[in-house]
Amino acid sequence: MGARIRSAVVLGVLACSAVGAANAAAQSGRGNVSASTLGLSVESWHIEDDVALTMIALHTGRIVDRGTGVDFTVAAWPEGLIEGGLLLVSDLGLGIGVVRDDASASIRAGFSGLVAVGAEAGTLLPGVHAGITAVIPSSVPVGLRLDGVFRAFRVGHSAGFLGMEFVPTFSIGFGVTRVSRS
Numbered sequence: 001m002g003a004r005i006r007s008a009v010v011l012g013v014l015a016c017s018a019v020g021a022a023n024a025a026a027q028s029g030r031g032n033v034s035a036s037t038l039g040l041s042v043e044s045w046h047i048e049d050d051v052a053l054t055m056i057a058l059h060t061g062r063i064v065d066r067g068t069g070v071d072f073t074v075a076a077w078p079e080g081l082i083e084g085g086l087l088l089v090s091d092l093g094l095g096i097g098v099v100r101d102d103a104s105a106s107i108r109a110g111f112s113g114l115v116a117v118g119a120e121a122g123t124l125l126p127g128v129h130a131g132i133t134a135v136i137p138s139s140v141p142v143g144l145r146l147d148g149v150f151r152a153f154r155v156g157h158s159a160g161f162l163g164m165e166f167v168p169t170f171s172i173g174f175g176v177t178r179v180s181r182s
Contacts (some may be wrong), residue, residue, distance in 0.1 A: 033065040034097075034182055035104040037135055039145050041175025043075055047167065053077055055089070057173060059145065063097035063104045063135065071095050071108050071133065075171075086117040091129050091149070099181070104135045112151050127153035127166070137179045147173035 038060045045053040056078055061071035070093070077087040093110025112127035131149030138144075152166040 033099050034067070034069065035063045035099050035135060035137075036180045036182070037061050037063065037143075037145065037177045039175055039177025041145055041147065041173040041177075043147070043171045043173040045169055045171045047169045053087075054079075055171070057175070059147075059175075059177065061095070061106075061133075063095065063099055063106045063133070065097060065099035067097065069095050069097050069106060069108075071106065071110070084119055086115065088115045089113070089151075091151070093129060093131075095133070102136070104137075104179075106133045107131075108133065112153065114153050125153040125155060125167075127151055135177060135179060141178055141180060142176055143179045145173070145175050145177040147171070149173070 039058075041057050041059060043055045043057050045055055047053070054077075055075040057073055057075035059071070059073045062069040071091070072093075073089075073091040075089045080087040089112065091110060091112045093108040095106035095108030097104060097106035107130075109130040110128070112129045114123075114125040114127060116123050116125075129149050129151040131147060134146045136144045136146075149171050151169045151171070153169070154165070155167050156165045
């Protein structure tokens with residue numbers, strides 16, 4: 001089973017590389033239109049059916065018109081800091097975007113990590129995510145950012161990827177972001 005997963009990952013990387021190269025070639029004739037973002041948002045997290053958290057997130061990234069951009073997010077749970085603990089989540093992903101004068105959007109996917117530290121113990125959970133981001137600029141270089149992200153974090157210690165147990169989460173974010181276009 002492991003060989004099939006490795007083959008699927010290699011094929012996925014090759015496909016993404018080919019799409020990126022084709023997009024770069026298509027953009028070379030018309031210029032590289034992109035929107036860089038840096039901002040804060042408040043995210044409502046839903047973990048399974050009975051847990052909901054409010055997280056504060058810092059986002060940075062680049063949305064490239066009909067191209068591949070990068071998105072990085074770090075989110076913290078403020079109530080945990082007040083209670084003497086730490087809960088951080090980070091996402092690093094690639095996205096395929098559309099940039100227009102009145103809005104930009106990106107569909108993205110990548111890897112996630114969850115770090116939880118309390119008074120007596122800590123844990124690190126690797127994961128994956130997929131989501132969509134929309135950025136609506138205004139007349140000043142600050143715009144509105146909307147995010148919807150599905151994440152799944154690995155729990156347990158199974159040796160095989162398909163045998164691992166994942167905890168799904170979903171978050172919806174709303175915030176402001178600084179937008180610059182090139």
